Amino acid sequence: xxxxxxxxxxxxxxxxxxxxxxxxxxxxxxxxxxxxxxxxxxxxxxxxxxxxxxxxxxxxxxxxxxxxxxxxxxxxxxxxxxxxxxxxxxxxxxxxxxxxxxxxxxxxxxxxxxxxxxxxxxxxxxxxxxxxxxxxxxxxxxxxxxxxxxxxxxxxxxxxxxxxxxxxxxxxxxxxxxxxxxxxxxxxxxxxxxxxxxxxxxxxxxxxxxxxxxxxxxxxxxxxxxxxxxx
Amino acid sequence: xxxxxxxxxxxxxxxxxxxxxxxxxxxxxxxxxxxxxxxxxxxxxxxxxxxxxxxxxxxxxxxxxxxxxxxxxxxxxxxxxxxxxxxxxxxxxxxxxxxxxxxxxxxxxxxxxxxxxxxxxxxxxxxxxxxxxxxxxxxxxxxxxxxxxxxxxxxxxxxxxxxxxxxxxxxxxxxxxxxxxxxxxxxxxxxxxxxxxxxxxxxxxxxxxxxxxxxxxxxxxxxxxxxxxxxxxxxxxxxxxxxxxxxxxxxxxxxxxxxxxxxxxxxxxxxxxxxxxxxxxxxxxxxxxxxxxxxxxxxxxxxxxxxxxxxxxxxxxxxxxxxxxxxxxxxxxxxxxxxxxxxxxxxxxxxxxxxxxxxxxxxxxxxxxxxxxxxxxxxxxxxxxxxxxxxxxxxxxxxxxxxxxxxxxxxxxxx
Numbered sequence: 001x002x003x004x005x006x007x008x009x010x011x012x013x014x015x016x017x018x019x020x021x022x023x024x025x026x027x028x029x030x031x032x033x034x035x036x037x038x039x040x041x042x043x044x045x046x047x048x049x050x051x052x053x054x055x056x057x058x059x060x061x062x063x064x065x066x067x068x069x070x071x072x073x074x075x076x077x078x079x080x081x082x083x084x085x086x087x088x089x090x091x092x093x094x095x096x097x098x099x100x101x102x103x104x105x106x107x108x109x110x111x112x113x114x115x116x117x118x119x120x121x122x123x124x125x126x127x128x129x130x131x132x133x134x135x136x137x138x139x140x141x142x143x144x145x146x147x148x149x150x151x152x153x154x155x156x157x158x159x160x161x162x163x164x165x166x167x168x169x170x171x172x173x174x175x176x177x178x179x180x181x182x183x184x185x186x187x188x189x190x191x192x193x194x195x196x197x198x199x200x201x202x203x204x205x206x207x208x209x210x211x212x213x214x215x216x217x218x219x220x221x222x223x224x225x226x227x228x229x230x231x
Numbered sequence: 232x233x234x235x236x237x238x239x240x241x242x243x244x245x246x247x248x249x250x251x252x253x254x255x256x257x258x259x260x261x262x263x264x265x266x267x268x269x270x271x272x273x274x275x276x277x278x279x280x281x282x283x284x285x286x287x288x289x290x291x292x293x294x295x296x297x298x299x300x301x302x303x304x305x306x307x308x309x310x311x312x313x314x315x316x317x318x319x320x321x322x323x324x325x326x327x328x329x330x331x332x333x334x335x336x337x338x339x340x341x342x343x344x345x346x347x348x349x350x351x352x353x354x355x356x357x358x359x360x361x362x363x364x365x366x367x368x369x370x371x372x373x374x375x376x377x378x379x380x381x382x383x384x385x386x387x388x389x390x391x392x393x394x395x396x397x398x399x400x401x402x403x404x405x406x407x408x409x410x411x412x413x414x415x416x417x418x419x420x421x422x423x424x425x426x427x428x429x430x431x432x433x434x435x436x437x438x439x440x441x442x443x444x445x446x447x448x449x450x451x452x453x454x455x456x457x458x459x460x461x462x463x464x465x466x467x468x469x470x471x472x473x474x475x476x477x478x479x480x481x482x483x484x485x486x487x488x489x490x491x492x493x494x495x496x497x498x499x500x501x502x503x504x505x506x507x508x509x510x511x512x513x514x515x516x517x518x519x520x521x522x523x524x525x526x527x528x529x530x531x532x533x534x535x536x537x538x539x540x541x542x543x544x545x546x547x548x549x550x551x552x553x554x555x556x557x558x559x560x561x562x563x564x565x566x567x568x569x570x571x572x573x574x575x576x577x578x579x580x581x582x583x584x585x586x587x588x589x590x591x592x593x594x595x596x597x598x599x600x601x602x603x604x605x606x607x608x609x610x611x612x613x614x615x616x617x618x619x620x621x622x623x624x625x626x627x628x629x630x631x632x633x634x635x636x637x638x639x640x641x642x643x644x645x646x
Contacts, residue, residue: 056551077556084554091552094545099243100236111232112554146243160553 003068005168005200006030006053011062013052021228023048025062028223030200032167035191037211038204040220046204049224050172053202054087055079067167084112088161088199090171095157098146102136103127105145106160116164123163130159133196134189151182158190165197172204187213233559237566240546244539248571251532255575258528259618260582262521263611267583268594269514271602273507276302278601279421280499282354284479287311287319287486288468290493294509297502300331300468303341303422307333310465315492319469322485324478327352330466332434335395335405340381342395342427344434344463350376352472355421365389366414369430372457374413378424380596382415389414393427395437405437407450420601432461471496525618529625532571536564536629540636547637557637561630568626569619576615580607 007029014022023045030036040046051057052064055071058079064071066086071079083089088109096105106127110117120126128138134155145153154174161169174190175183187210194201203214211217241248280301288296289309298304320328329352332344347369350361366389368376375393387393393410410429418424436456473479479498486496547560555563587604594600607615 054552077558080551080554080556083552089552091549095549097236097240097546097549099239101239104232104236104239107232108236108550109553112556112559144239 002032003065004029005032005034005067006202007063007065007068008052009063009065011052011059011064013048013057013060015048015057021045021048021226023052023224023226025049025052025224028218030168030202033195033198033200035194035201035213035215036203037214037217038202038220039206039208039211039217040204041206044220045224045226046172046220048226049220050170050204053168053170054089055083081112084109085116086166086168088163088166088169090154090157090161090169090174092173093150093154093177095160096145096148096153098144100145101141102131102143102145102148102156103141105156106130106141106163109160110164113164116166120164126163127159130162130193131156133193134159135185150177151186154178154186155189158186158193162193162197162199165199167199169194169199169201171201173206174203175205175207175210233563234566237563237570240563241567241570247535247539251528251535252571252575252578254528254531255525255572255618255622256578256582258521258525259576259579259615260586262518262525262614263579263583263607264586265517265521266610266614267587267602268600269517271594272598272600274603275420275600276506277503278356280353280355281358282352282472283470283499284473284476285471285483285486285496286468286499286502287471287494287496290495293495293497293502294506296468296495296497297499297506299333300470301422301499303333303343303426307467310467311469311494312465312492313463315489315494316466316469318489318491319471319486319494322482324473324475324482325471326474327472329353329470330431330463331468331470332431332463332465333467335397335434335437337381337393337395337427338385340378340385340425340427342375342429342434344429344431346431349428349470352470353423355419355423359419361419361423362417363414364417366412368414369428370413371411372430372433372436372461373408373410373453374430374433375410376414376416376428377412378416378426378428379418380424381427382412384596387412387415395427395429397441407440408437408453408456420595431463431466435461435463526621528575529572529618529622532568532622533625533629536568536626537632540629540633543633544636544640547633548640551637551640557634560637561627561634564630564633565623565626568622568630572619572622576618580611580615 008025008027010026012022012024014020052059058072069082071082074082103124107123110120110123117123128141131141132138136152136155140148140152145156148156154177157174175186178186286296286300288300289307289311291308295305299307316330319325327348329345329348333341335342350368354360363376377387381387389412391412393412395405395410397405416423439451439456439459473482483496483498486494550560584604587602591602591604594602
């Protein structure tokens with residue numbers, strides 16, 4: 001049986017020395033290739049949950065499994081490497097290193113992930129193919145990222161997240177900086193690419209209007225309980 | 232790829248990075264320049280006299296004797312009598328001896344009375360002899376042979392008259408007995424360039440009408456003077472060459488024990504060493520100060536990196552999200568610092584050579600120090616390497632802070 005793209009099992013975490021913010025998540029799973037929308041406002045533990053999923057911080061209790069691999073069993077460096085190999089990340093905005101060329105931005109995760117680089121094949125060719133699929137003209141590749149429009153930058157971020165087809169894509173409000181028309185177009189492109197790569201998509205947003213387009217919609221409050229103890 | 236991104240990141244902050252590089256470059260140029268002038272000065276001093284085994288003068292310090300007899304710096308405290316000079320000259324060890332008489336000046340240049348033996352025996356820069364490409368040496372009583380700088384700065388040509396002033400920086404002139412420029416010595420890079428050379432007898436001649444440092448009323452006609460006995464009563468110093476180098480110390484001891492008069496004989500090389508010991512303290516201080524300027528520039532760079540950290544937290548988060556370890560971010564910052572230092576070091580080297588090309592003739596003219604334009608020495612390269620290494624070290628402080636920030640922030644920047 002194929003392991004779930006993401007599985008959280010009886011997870012608890014507390015930020016050290018940060019007003020005692022803690023979070024627990026008894027159970028949460030994403031199937032391979034599944035498209036999940038996680039609805040939550042800021043301050044609801046969204047950032048903490050994403051940090052746990054991406055292995056930036058280790059869970060204090062329980063297990064976080066990405067593609068069946070327990071992040072807790074790895075060292076910090078191992079989790080960084082694993083993130084580079086297995087997870088594509090898209091932020092709300094400011095995704096790209098503004099001084100670097102678009103192509104360098106897209107290839108950046110491969111720098112830390114040799115297997116993913118091998119999966120991508122001819123990396124530059126693959127980057128060009130992804131950009132073409134995302135409606136970015138080829139001459140964009142050699143431009144400094146800072147010169148692109150916000151919408152173009154978000155699409156470059158999708159190309160970067162999807163290069164080498166990582167099994168899990170984590171997107172943190174990727175559409176909130178876009179206007180409604182561009183949002184729609186962007187989501188369609190994102191879904192096309194994730195489907196093609198057969199990657200699972202975990203997208204966090206506060207925008208409920210997006211809900212119909214996902215396989216599954218979950219409210220963050222339903223799977224996660226947070227606590228801010230007066231430390 | 233990381234190198235390319237680091238360069239891109241630096242270029243994106245061209246103004247602040249440029250200023251930092253400029254500060255490092257100027258400090259490096261200063262440091263290397265001080266070193267260049269130090270070695271140049273030493274070489275110039277060491278090149279000034281060669282082939283002379285002993286310098287004889289009135290008893291004083293050996294450095295003082297060296298400075299006033301060879302470098303025309305400072306004044307003799309006393310003279311050596313003509314009798315003592317003759318006694319030394321008649322020693323069997325002595326191969327040649329050239330008397331020197333100082334004390335008068337022409338404009339800002341010193342006048343030196345000597346014999347034609349000076350042109351024969353004075354050697355500089357490893358045994359090179361003086362050359363007189365224009366005119367001739369001392370033939371007539373009122374002949375003057377001038378150094379290249381004298382000719383250049385006063386615009387003298389062969390045949391021009393020269394009036395010698397009494398003493399240094401004096402308003403009384405020997406205007407009754409003008410000299411004539413007989414020859415101009417080719418540029419040597421030694422104090423000879425800034426000297427007016429006349430015969431020993433001429434020094435006597437222009438002082439015939441002088442009594443205890445003041446002009447007496449009467450004027451003796453030149454024809455009368457020419458017929459007088461112009462043997463000097465005293466000289467300032469003498470350069471001595473011995474027959475065999477083995478005899479140098481014996482002769483030196485004999486001169487220093489000379490019972491009739493307190494005289495001093497020194498070996499030029501030994502006196503130079505003594506001079507370096509005195510100057511060494513100032514040299515060390517100068518090097519220390521210029522090294523502190525380099526340190527200041529590096530601290531400036533550190534402050535610049537520190538202040539950029541906050542605005543770069545977003546960038547660090549991107550690196551982290553892409554799988555970069557905190558140690559990669561630390562390495563990135565150190566790499567950027569080293570690139571800045573390397574650019575600064577190379578630019579500083581460029582400044583140094585630019586400065587040398589522009590300043591070389593001026594320093595030579597003003598101080599008589601010849602600064603050679605050579606490729607960087609091993610010492611220079613090591614210094615540049617040290618600057619880059621020190622930059623890496625100082626950048627560790629902000630880099631470690633970035634390391635801790637990126638550990639705490641992870642992918643999510645809370646601003």
